[in-house]
Amino acid sequence: MRNLLSSVAVSVLLATAAIAAEPVPADLRETAQEIFKPLPSTIPSVRDNKITPEKIALGKALFFDPRVSASGVFSCNSCHNLGTGGDDNLETSIGHGWQKGRRNSPTVFNLVFNVAQFWDGRAEDLKAQAKGPVQAGVEMANTPDNVVAALKSMPDYVTWFKAAFPDEADPVTFDNFAKAIEAFEATLVTPAPFDAFLNGDDGALTTEAKQGLALFMDKGCASCHAGINVGGEGYYPFGF
Ligand code: HEC
Ligand code: HEC
Incomplete structure (x- = not known):
């Protein structure tokens, strides 16, 4: 999959170079607004879990705490490192007992907007999701x-x-552990110049980036990479 992606990336670069002189379409923003949605600059609300500063602070402490793993070695941040894009930059993650898992760890940035969680969508929201890794044998094994x-x-x-x-x-429960982590994860939202462009700021993107955006929509990348997260809208249970 990675090799496929790199060859896709290379062909996009070549194609971009070839059309570098093309003018930016006048209706670029209107077309983009039909396909993508800007990320909000405020913390979104989540179902059945009122987000408060206290819950966010607790969730943050839990996210970085290796003591929730059986070995005391792995925290959520080991595989979803907030300093390196919210994941571990490995092909598949390494967890409990230095075992290699079968799947690539997705970023935790902006994932509050995904239709469901995990590559196959088996957790319906972040509350349900947060209970998974703690118990997974190859992750935290607890x-x-x-x-x-x-x-x-x-x-x-x-x-x-x-x-x-x-x-x-009796607030110290596994359910509340998951709710606090969900509240913290809801704060991991990263509006970018692309979002500013969607919101009407013409100067937010360079001409080259605008040409790339036109190409991205023109070549059909947006048939899978659309919506608020430029993806994360479907299930990919194949072959992982
Ligand atoms: C050992 C590495 C590892 C650890 C530790 C770990 N994760 Fe993950 N995480 C993964 C992998 C791999 C996946 C993809 C699994 C899948 O799709 O079946 C994943 C998936 C997720 C997802 C779903 C994201 C999406 O886009 O579908 C969320 C949310 C998440 N993890 C949060 C957490 C939280 C919260 C913790 C701590 C309680 C945690 N993870 C601990 C490796 C890890
Ligand atoms: C048929 C659906 C589909 C189409 C069309 C598609 N992609 Fe993807 N893309 C995916 C899936 C699924 C993944 C995640 C798979 C993985 O990382 O192994 C992905 C991952 C990516 C990634 C890596 C994202 C990350 O967070 O690691 C990039 C970059 C990317 N695609 C760019 C493109 C470009 C550019 C195009 C158009 C030339 C394109 N994609 C067309 C489905 C698609």
Whole structure:
């Protein structure tokens, strides 16, 4: 798949060079607005999980904490590194016991807008998703009971869960762990110059980028790479 993608990328570059002199279509933005949607610059809301600053702070701590894995070595950030594009830049991820998983880790940026989670869409939202990696043998290899016990043994976490779920008598639960991570992930939204262009700012993209955008739509890339995330709108269960 990667090789295929590189050859796709090379042909796009060649094609771009060949049309470099083409004028930018006058209706470029209108056409693009029919296919793509700009990312918002505010935190989106998610279903059944009110997002509060306390929940975001707790979710952030959990995301970076290797103590939720059985070995104490892997955090969510090990494979979804926020400093390197929200993934690990490996073909397939390395997890518990240094095992290699079967799948490539997707970026966690802007994933709150995907129609479902995982390559095959088996988790319907980020709450459902966050429970997966903790228990996966090749990822964190832990159990919900162990995660909750580990979190309850740390007084700071008990305080943070109380602040994030103030109405609950026993807030340190696996469900709330997942909700807090979902709240943090909802903040990982990265509006870019492309979004500014969609919103009406002509100067946001260079002429070359505008030509590339015209080509991207013209060549049919947008039949799969469309919508708010320029992709993430369908399921890809083939061969992974
Ligand atoms: C050992 C590496 C590893 C760790 C640790 C890990 N992940 Fe993942 N993550 C992956 C891989 C690989 C996939 C793709 C799996 C699939 O599609 O079946 C994935 C998929 C996801 C997705 C779905 C994204 C999409 O676009 O479909 C989300 C969300 C996610 N992980 C969040 C987390 C969170 C939250 C944690 C910590 C609780 C975590 N991950 C820990 C490797 C990892
Ligand atoms: C039939 C659907 C389809 C079409 C058409 C398509 N893609 Fe893709 N593209 C995908 C899928 C699925 C992936 C993710 C697969 C993977 O990473 O292994 C992907 C991944 C990519 C990636 C890597 C994204 C990342 O986050 O790693 C780039 C870049 C890309 N495509 C560019 C293009 C370009 C440029 C075109 C047009 C010349 C194009 N694609 C046409 C389905 C498509």
